Amino acid sequence: MTYLAKIYVTLKPAVSDPAGQTVLAALRRMGHESAxxxxxxxxxxxxxxxxxxxxxxxxxxxxxxxxxxxxxxEDYRFDLEEIATP
Amino acid sequence: MTYLAKIYVTLKPAVSDPAGQTVLAALRRMGHESAxxxxxxxxxxxxxxxxxxxxxxxxxxxxxxxxxxxxxxEDYRFDLEEIATP
Known part of the structure; x- marks a missing residue:
């Protein structure tokens, strides 16, 4: 059988995320002040x-x-689903 | 109210993914031949x-x-969930 693992890797909450802060600043500059x-x-x-x-x-x-x-x-989590054999 | 958007950005299926191929090769070299x-x-x-x-x-x-x-x-999709005001 074939499975598809969908894996999410995220920074731990205590770790600072400069790339995320850059994205946030860009979004706000583009008018998305609600971000x-x-x-x-x-x-x-x-x-x-x-x-x-x-x-x-x-x-x-x-x-x-x-x-x-x-x-x-980093933390990780994943979901596993069965897929049809390709 | 405050919401959390969980956004997934993936390469379109027709686009080649050299980083993914490198990860695949590394996994197989580490003994995960089932990948x-x-x-x-x-x-x-x-x-x-x-x-x-x-x-x-x-x-x-x-x-x-x-x-x-x-x-x-790239394609994207997202889920939106309501979270408690932080």
Whole structure:
């Protein structure tokens, strides 16, 4: 079976986000004064084959810990969905 | 009221993603041979004040079109949720 992992990597709340602050300033300069905060993270879609959802979930969790996120400054979460074999 | 817009910016399917291919190659080299494809996008959280959800939605849509995505190569979508005033 083939699964699609949708992975969200975000900065931990205590970590400052200069890129987000730049986006916020640009939005406000463009007239969006209602914007109050902006934080930028990563969104990854990984297609992965496997049998049991539990083992695929464990593999994706390992990918996130070892490569896709920096555990010192980032949090991650992901959803796993079964997709038709492409 | 304060809303949180969760914005997902992804490359259009026809656009090649060298960063994603690099991540895929790294995952496979690390033993995750079950990984078949990887695409990298952006995930933004924007806190925005407003009254009617419809007008906030329209503002976020405009932000996405004018600043947060490149409509030539990227798609975007977003969810809007009401959050407690911080």
């Amino acid at each position: 109050q905060d902006a934080r930028i993270g990563k969104y990854l879609e990984i297609r992965i084959s496997g049998d049991a959802p539990d083992s695929v979930k464990a593999a994706v969790d390992q990918m996130c810990r070892e490569l896709l996120s920096n555990p010192v400054i | 078949q494809d990887a695409r990298i996008g952006k995930y933004l959280e924007i806190r925005i004040s407003g009254d009617a959800p419809d007008s906030v939605k329209a503002a976020v849509d405009q932000m996405c079109r004018e600043l947060l995505s490149n409509p030539v190569i």
